[in-house]
Amino acid sequence: MSVLLITETNWLQNLVLVQDSASAYLMRLARTEIIEIAVPEYSFHEADGSLNRKHNKRAYKVDEALSLLGQISQTEHYREMCESGRYVLKDLKKLMISDRSEIKKVLGKIESMVRVIPYTSDASTRAEMIFESASPPFKESDCRIYASILMFAEQVQEEL
Secondary structure (H helix, E strand, O other): OOEEEEOOHHHHHHHHOOOOHHHHHHHHHHHOOOEEEEEEHHHHHHHHHHHHHHHHHHHHHHHHHHHHHHHHOOOHHHHHHHHHHHHHHHHHHHHHHHHHHHHHHHHHHHHHHOEEEOOOHHHHHHHHHHHHOOOOOOOHHHHHHHHHHHHHHHHHOOOO
């Protein structure tokens, strides 16, 4: 008998960004078939968008730092130190460009290793009703995720 663990967007983000050892541990358990992990399809789309925004925000800040160091380096006293900092930031920016494609690959790999909870038109309708009722969860995207989870749970309750 295995355990079904239903996760959502935050788990995906933690796993992709390698920020949480517990998330990685759960994925290792899933590979051994001790547990089965199910993730809403909508969470993959939400995680991809969120990670893209985070990535873009970081890249923008690196660009700002490069610009600032360029301005500071105009003062001869700081030129050498600033140029060394700019060199490191330019390398970081190159790595960040490859990170975006790596994020997509990792999300795809995770998707192939878990049970994907479909986001159906019925789940969409249910999510809209939950959102309009002003009952928790209050974010529209959360309503979509939890509506698909509820419908999935109803469908597989006998199996579980």
